[in-house]
Amino acid sequence: MKLSYNWLKDYLVSDLTPQQIADAMTDIGIEVDSVEEQEEIPGGLAGVVVARVLECAAHPDSDHLHITKVDDGTGEPLTVVCGAPNVAAGQKVLFARIGTVLPGDFKIKKSKIRGVESFGMICAEDELGIGNDHAGIMVLPEEAVVGTPAKDYLGLKTEAVIEYEITANRVDAASHIGVARDLYAWMVAHDVPCTFAYPSIDGWKDGEGEAMPVEVLDATASPRYTGVTIRDVKVGPSPEWLQKKLMSIGLKPINNVVDISNFILFELGQPLHTFDADKVKGGKVIVRRASDGEKIVTLDGVERTLAPTDIVIADSEGPMCIAGVFGGAESGVTDSTVNVFLESAYFDPGSIRRTSKKHTLQTDASFRFERGADPMVCEYALKRAALLICEVAGGHIVGKMQESCPEKIERKTIELDYGRIDRFVGQKIGNDVIVKILGALNYQFLEKRENGALVAAPSYMIDVTRECDVVEEILRIYGYNNIALPKHMKMSVNATPSPEPEAIRNGISNFLAANGFVEVMNNSLTKGAYYRGLTSFPEENCATIVNPLSSDLNVMRQNLIFNALEVVAYNCNRQIQSMKIFEYGSVYSRDPQKDSTVLSSYSEHTAFSLCITGASQKSWNKTPEKSSFFDLKGYVDLLLRRFGADINQLEAKPAPADIFAEGIEYSLPGQHLPLAVLGTVAPALAKKFDVRQPVYVAEINWQTLFLLVKRNKVAFKELPKYPEVRRDLALLLDESVAYSDLYRSAFRAGKKLLKQVTLFDVYRGDKIPQGKKQYALGFVLQDLEKTLTDADVERIMDKIMSTFRNEYGATLR
Template identity: 45%
Template sequence: MGSLNPFCLSGKFGFTEAHKSMRISINRLKKYIALTQSPEEIAALLTQSGLEVEGVEEFVSIPGGLEGIVIGEVLTCIKHPDADKLSLTTVDIGADEPSQIVCGAPNVEAGQKVLVATVGATLYPTEGDAFTIKKAKIRGQASEGMICAEDELGIGTSHAGIMVLDTDLPNGTPASQIIPVTHDHILEIGLTPNRADAASHLGVARDLKALLGKELCIDSSPEVKKEAEGPKISVNVENSTDCPRYAGVTITDLKVGPSPQWLQDFLRSLDLEPINNVVDITNYILHDLGQPLHAFDAAQISDGKVIVKKLPKDSKFVTLDEKERKLSGEELMICDSKGGMCIAGIFGGIGSGVTENTTSIFLESAYFSPDVIRKGAQYHGLKTDASFRFERGTDPNMPVYALKQAVKLLQEVAGGKVASDIVDIYPQPVADFEIEVEYGHINRLIGKKIAPSEVKSILESLDIQVQNETEQGFKAIVKPYRVDVTREADIIEEILRIYGFQQVALSENLRTDYLAEHPAKDLNKLQYRLSEILSGQGYFEIITNSLTKPSYAEKSGFLDASQNVEIYNKLSEDLGVMRQTLLFSGLEVLAHNINRRQTDVKVFEFGTVYQKGESGYEEGKRLAIFHTGNRSAESWLEEAKPFGFADVYSTVERILEKLGIQIGDVSMIESQPFTYGLRLMLGQKELGIIGLVDDKMLKLAEVRQEVWFAELNWDLICKKASGLKRYQEISKFPEVRRDLSLVIDKTVNYDQVKSVALKAGGKLLQRIGVFDVYQGDKIESGKKAYALSFYLQDQENTLTDKVIDKTMSKLIQAFQNEVGAVIRS
């Protein structure tokens, strides 16, 4: 199947790998249903009904939407006095005075109508980074704007000269009035496996119809009549079990070429690259109606025979990616008289696809058994947009309607003529599902009594007929495109998701049954396991006395002495109160070791702290970590390296990562007990503190060297911990590194930058590194520069340049918007 077959894996062949989420165009939805709600309101509505919208993205067909670009007229054009290759022009852009613009294009002349980027406009060129037009001096001459070429506006690739317009529109008219710009909003829907019916714009529109109580506007099925002579194609379905329905039609006199702009814009909004008009129409129908189509070059079909069958095991078949594959014998194949042309519903072959020389096609529209497609795709490791839909179950009543819509479009945009009647082989029509439903079961499972009239209205809005209705129940007739609605419980689920989960009030006394076991956490085992991990990293565990000196609270300045829990029959003043923190008992251990020449120490302690509370005495479990001295001893290989903030922070990070806990907000501490440090939050609760212990605290415990200290709320950690066993398969796909240099305010800390990056980078961003920090006279006062490395990896696919660039663009935009970063080139 040649290089432009729509059953291929990559853009250059005309087909893409299956998307992990559905991209749905709001503009296209509005063709089906009258929508007055905002994209965000539509997203919320769909999410509440079970189609989870993971994001709403604005789409503009030309980056920047040509904002600030206007039609201008070149009034004068002379040579630049100080540059042979530049021209000095005055341009009327509809302002009070003409603008002087220095232009380097060889074709600029007086009298031309041109496109001018005004001062303040941002250009998004076809290649290179975006830039903003500013007033400038070029070789001593003022320049107030820019006369633009095609590639500078991002609407083409030509840089041969400026664009010269043939228009009577007045000067100053926005460029968008002469170059159409499509504005749209795209919904990213995380489609669950059961909702195969929603893998299209029509499917999503059906749900909105039920949710909003509005009618759908669906194009009537166009009439298809033979209007020309073309190749004679016969169809023989030998395996009707795996192919219950097979339809097709021959189209001739085609002119394969670029698609019209509206079609290209629609595909690009869905992250699909336009290929040509024939391939683009098949992709359009797939995403619009959910029906995959396949176009064969009619001239390449041997003997004009299309045969649907299985080929023997170990038969060799060369797919479009030029790989020779051995068949399992279980795949359904589309063949001609010589052999296989396509793995049905999955992937095309090397010899019979559409090319730029194709003039006649046989257009296939079929319904395949989900099982045979799922097995074939799994066996060959091929996941395509077509197999994604076929293996979940498509609509058996859609093939001929989709075929007619495609024919209509091919006639409009490719000049095609119908050269045959529509072939429709459908020996055993797929029956509607008939499901008996009782009102009592509806009310019991939903937990609320819903009027029968409302139940009927909801079901009919979902194209589910209600028959044989009695006081006890009814028979529901479900069309086969709803592959997930086959039982009474499924009908009740449909009623509830349209009725609204939020309309079912919660009972004061809730109970539920669990199918799975949820054993209680063994906190002792959790502590023991974590102790093993820390010991394995070179830490020693300490156990200290819960009784301590009252003077620590009285003199430290950060503890409230009035909250001390005093001992009535104290043995001594040094052991007169219960400790409020593990800090001082740990410092005493460090002092003991330092005084005995053990100056490099890493220790941890699980201990209890006590204080008076509003309702009596309170106690809580804490985990303390101490670092002092050097992390690596002096040797002939390297100098001694003292412990730093990163050492204790990285230990805390590893602990929390092992327990499945994500740090929330992070704020600076510039008060006791630290010289400086961080406060970690988990929601509204304090998770812990980390920092360099202040000299005043050290003096109280008689410690004479730097100490890094962390104290974590072990009670809170135990509540939030998801367990220590967290495994993930190592990705087979390569990791990609990209670097950025950010100039930010000194007040912005790394954790803020990291938080923004993780949010914007999504699942692809695996980790972030800092390889340089600069503060000096080469950047503005009050600023600092971070050089960051970003490591991207997809667990299921090899990353493409397009995906990488899109992710990095999101990161750059997030840094600019949320932390005021300037990106250094």
């Protein structure tokens, strides 16, 4: 959001600079992003100076151009070709030097016009952006000093604009007066001289005749609705003061009537809507719920189908706009509008939010209404806007203000105990200080007592309902930095589990970072469409969001793999083809067999994901190598071995086919959740993410991995004194025999003397029968107490071979 410093001073008068105002805003909980100086004319007319026309003669090859000599204060006259009919020798003018950039991004260059070189431009008002006159150049009084920058001569001003953010509960600060109210309270509490006042509406009076009537059919949808009829307006451009105020915060002026409604929105924070009164069929404004399937064409030209949850402003024939969200295309104010109906209302925040999300319409009005506008400002805002419309567009108010408010809207009352407030704060700040701050914040003291009070909170503070909320208001104005820290702080220290999860997690992250991986962080909210048609992660298992921000963020993620693919797609689209990334985060799922409103139907656990794609970096001494599944498997194996896992002792099965083209799923024996799943992403899935290169992804379940970590017992022993012996076997096996089966059987037969088994070659082809394969296995034998003899080695190898023959039908080659 943007706040104009000059606009703010219309309500809050003080000597604080823009930066001091920004610092105070941050102190009271309105976070400031930046303070920028904006020039009245973009660029500040840099390069434009006061100059004198020394000579002026007709151009020999033109009937309207002139060749002039111009003194711009640099000492040497410049030749300038000028087409203005009023240029003459002796004039003082505004002259743009070569290199100057005028409004409209028009850069002045040296040029040749009809054979004569021109070294600049003598400017008219519209060329400088200070007026609309283009009949001739701008002639200055004789007292203008040659060489004076145009910015100084014209007195062009700069304006400070403060950009800031508000939290969801502080919609009261989404306007200039809203911020001014808070700053006033801060200044009063800190004895900073200032004055604060709302703009006067003393000029308001009811008009003659009959105003357009209003009928509210659903008071729960619109607890308060006000309207006024203004006739004989003249729609046209807004006056300069209004246009400048809107442009200072980045709004484009439209016309005087619409600009006033926008002005009030950013002045008071109250959204208004203007209707062409002559387009209201039946002569009555009706506030109601939409009929199921009812349609309306909105201002963006889109036809939208409404539901009974939507609130509409309608006439006798149908809806004119979606209340609190977006106007209709047929009922808005145009250049031909003569009579206006002006609306100021308070709508049910929940209904507005549902409508905004359903129709994916996020407007300045819906932003405020769905967070809770001030119901008590409706009348003031309406009268303020009506008076301004009459001022800038003419016209007159007809009849009385129309209002519907069946139930009086009361301010929330809160009991305060000053002693308890001091305990909340942590120190005694004084009852008089509490009263002073709350008074400046517009709290009404219904009862004052010696050690407490009964107060009514301001209607615009929607989140203040309890005493602790009032304490927060007091503290942000008093200043959290003014609360002294005690010399002694008492705290409870929880026993840290061993091993410490955070330390293990950091160790894993450091391990991956040391191996060239970059950590990424993604939103836990994701697109439900990703899970459509999957069996390993069914769509019905998604934890859905009741009020999603968008269709792209409507469920909680069931895995980290899809986030990794999003990151790959994002980078590939920006010419970054090679990546090694990892992420640590939570994943979520829902049991579709249970009631979705019951908390136990949802589950959450954390996981690590690893992703590799692309080729290694090109270098003069290294040929780039494409990533492969075995690169990823190597990193996963290293990580698991780091925590004591023997890969060949894990249970393994093929990875889910709807996610991976090929891959492995590891599990610890007896565990329901898998330890890790890794493989090559299926091309059909990669295509969903617009990824056109092979991607290798792994996801490690943190809960299962941590079980592995806790089981891992680190032991130290001396290095063996006796040598290792290596033997190799070439085995002919059935295709169905897995290496992991051979691995386990070998260790069972070799017992303590077998230290290592490796598979170093797999062969299928010539001289290998159909349905068979050749495995070449390496075995490392070692006795920790003596040197192995040939007889010892042969005895063990015979036993291993016999086991292979009996269990798997293996034969030697």
